[in-house]
Amino acid sequence: MRLLLTCSAATVLVGTTMTFAQEWKPDRPINLIVPWGAGGSTDQVTRVTAPILAEALGVDVVVVNQPGASGAIGTQEVLNAPHDGYTWTANAIANNATYSVSGLLENTNIDAWHVYLSVANVPVVAVPADSQFADFGQLLEALQSDGGRGITVATAGVTSSGGTAIAALSDAAGGFEYNMVTYDGGGPAAIATASGEAMVTTQLAVEQTELIRGGRLRALAVLSNQPLKLDGVDPIPPITDWLPDMPLAPDYFGIFIPSDVPAEVLATVDKIWEEKVMTSPEIQAYAENFGAVFAPSYGAEARALAMPVVILEACSAMERGEAVNDPSTIGIDCETRTETGM
Template identity: 45%
Template sequence: MQRREFLAATAAAALAGTAPVRAGAQPLPNLPWRPERPVTIIVPWAAGGSTDQMARIVAAELENAIGQRFVVVNQPGASGSIGTRNALEAPRDGLTWAAGAAVDVGCYKVLGLLDTELKDWHLFLAVANVNIVVANPNSGFRDFGQLLEALKARGQSIGVSTAGVSSAGHNFMEAIRAATGIQYRHATYDGGAPATVAAVSGEVPVGAVLLVEAAEMIKARRLIPLAVQAEQPVTLAGYGEIPSIRRWIPDIPAPLNYFGIWVPKGVPEPVVQTMSRVWEERIANSQRLKDYAAQRAALFTPLHGQQAYDEAWKMVRQTAWLYYDGGKARISPDTVGIQRL
């Protein structure tokens, strides 16, 4: 399968049923903020990946609830920090949002990629995704145990595709490295979709991505799922059970990886009030998001406000110190208030 064909197929699967206006849907009445112009949601990764999939569904629901267009724009580069920077530096009028994994926003400063912290943003979370290691069928790896032995013996020669430094897949591989001492050759891409297609095409033998990104290729038997970063095995509809990494590495952390959209603090309060109400009345009841999560073995987690921050903070703390201990961080996490677990 060619890269362009894969990205198109992935985007089409994600967008199925996400027409801008749902039959019978009406904007919520008496909202304190009703934007007069279209709202931009910047996805700082390539089209077709997990953030892109989630953001386009959320955008459609927001359009229905608020009665204004929400336009998703892909701005990949520098592990998501370029697009996130553009949202951070945009006018604080509520018309420019960013999307992605909350752990990225919480770790950019530690990595030296962007001068921002989790507390700088109003968080609106939609789903929690599961990390997975997958293998090309011609790689010779049929389970994670085989890959682990190969990584111990000749890790630097085994390419592992991820969406880049600070991506979910990279975080997973760093957790494996920290727990076992293995090495690997890090092959970085501009998003989870191109990282997945690299494994499908055989450009690399192994990929570390999100299950939502690899789900269709797993079901099509174009990729072999080796292990998920979860406390228990995960069942993927249309495929079956995928074993937990804890079968081989019992003590490896398995925090939830929350995805959503966010806007910098400093926007007018009516913007936050409106989105909070939309999250409680529409997003929390979104059948589209529920179906998306169920079909791709994700968790439906419509959180906002302090609860969203508290949940996202758990993975930020674990991941920031993982970077520091692995020599990837530019500064010590405790200098920006991230205490070791």
């Protein structure tokens, strides 16, 4: 799979050099809150990663699904818990970094988290197998011709990858309306579309792959500048075939720990991430099978990789009039599309 990435999928970025003065040895299970429903993109890769971390730490890493409010409810639970290293979250980093802009959470930004990235994901526009739309051009014409008000789009919420994808498509196409139907996760949204509850879904490839392979969904386009190649199906054409000037940025997923936990917690997890996760055949196989990019990193390097999609989503929300708080409140200048710092 080839995507518009700032580094090649084969490049492995290592975290900043650390002084590993004291190893953290947890004495009880760690709660890893996935703020989305089971079966979605975050849930999938987290359940592949958690056993690797559990084996290295010597305690259970318990994945807990706590969906609601586009991931904000579960994320708030982590922020409210003691910052002692025993409560983590998993998500797309753009969500955690921009919840304050959307107004779903207050006083939080990317620097509230120590970032561990595992894969990059890409949205796919898909329709039920029996849909009237044979390609994205036909769908786009329908969205533009009648305002799209009668076209239902299944997503995991306004700030989910699917929600931001359909909004970005509207922006790139000059603006069209649609009727969004939200579910507790990307997996349920994709299943609902395959079942005919919605006419379109724009969720991530990893949430749709099996339905596409099984002939229940028809993939029309991938939000990339390159085709998406999946075993067993024809290459999915890039969105730039129809919208050549559409802004694109890779959507990175991973695990996030509050940045103010004890230093030995972060040093220990940094070491495990570098030695175990960044070389994991299990996560590599997951990425190859489900249409993701294996792109692990942590710390400062992970933060730098995440910022393009954070800036894109924060500024796009402001331009659409969806931002409750100006992106400047989290250190983003949308006039220059750069990070200004806090």
